[in-house]
Amino acid sequence: LDGSTRRQISKFLSGALRHFPEDAGLDLDEAGWTALDSVIDRASEKYNIDREAVIGIIQTDPKGRFEVDNDRVRAAYGHSVDVDLESGGTPVPDTLYHGTAPDALDSIHESGLKPMNRQYVHLSESVDDAKEVGSRHATDPVILRVDAAAMGDDGRTITKRGKSVYTTDRVPPRYLSER
Ligand code: HQG
Numbered sequence: 036l037d038g039s040t041r042r043q044i045s046k047f048l049s050g051a052l053r054h055f056p057e058d059a060g061l062d063l064d065e066a067g068w069t070a071l072d073s074v075i076d077r078a079s080e081k082y083n084i085d086r087e088a089v090i091g092i093i094q095t096d097p098k099g100r101f102e103v104d105n106d107r108v109r110a111a112y113g114h115s116v117d118v119d120l121e122s123g124g125t126p127v128p129d130t131l132y133h134g135t136a137p138d139a140l141d142s143i144h145e146s147g148l149k150p151m152n153r154q155y156v157h158l159s160e161s162v163d164d165a166k167e168v169g170s171r172h173a174t175d176p177v178i179l180r181v182d183a184a185a186m187g188d189d190g191r192t193i194t195k196r197g198k199s200v201y202t203t204d205r206v207p208p209r210y211l212s213e214r
Contacts, residue, residue: 048092049110071103075090100197112197122202132178135169147211160201182210186203186210
């Protein structure tokens, strides 16, 4: 499979596990897990590829978008459907970043980072990652610096999910600065 086909299938799997499980014929439990077999079946039918190829895409996703636990799988982050993921447990860098559209800045300065259509606010480990995230929303993304250390001191939970994404409930304006 070429890179663009792999990305397309990864995108379908992310969509199914984060946003439209029912449309994809999947049933997620309260923590977002579903049977690996059924996910493999859906994707291999839809894209006419063998099961091993689907497993490969799930296991080698560059951003660690999928978690596999024995015979089940879930999206590691990004959900809009109501799921209750375990939080905390991994160390968090003192500074995190968030890339966004210039248009959103006034509102963000006013009310902080909110999850919007997702369950959590998503933060990046590096400026480069944040730029990539922001460029999905605007050609000239703005990078915000998030004082994760202060959030931790104040008892706010930030959780690492996937390879380099961090999620939290929301980020009030006092923890944000423009870099
Ligand atoms: C903005 C991708 C106005 C926020 C990425 C963002 C990420 C506000 C947009 C993951 C706001 C929501 C998620 C406020 C936040 N007023 N706008 N108060 N608070 N916003 O797509 O973080 O490749 O839901 O700045 O890598 O862009 O799919 O969130 O621009 O990790 O695996 O509202 O998705 O991962 O946009 O991206 P999104 P996001 P994947």
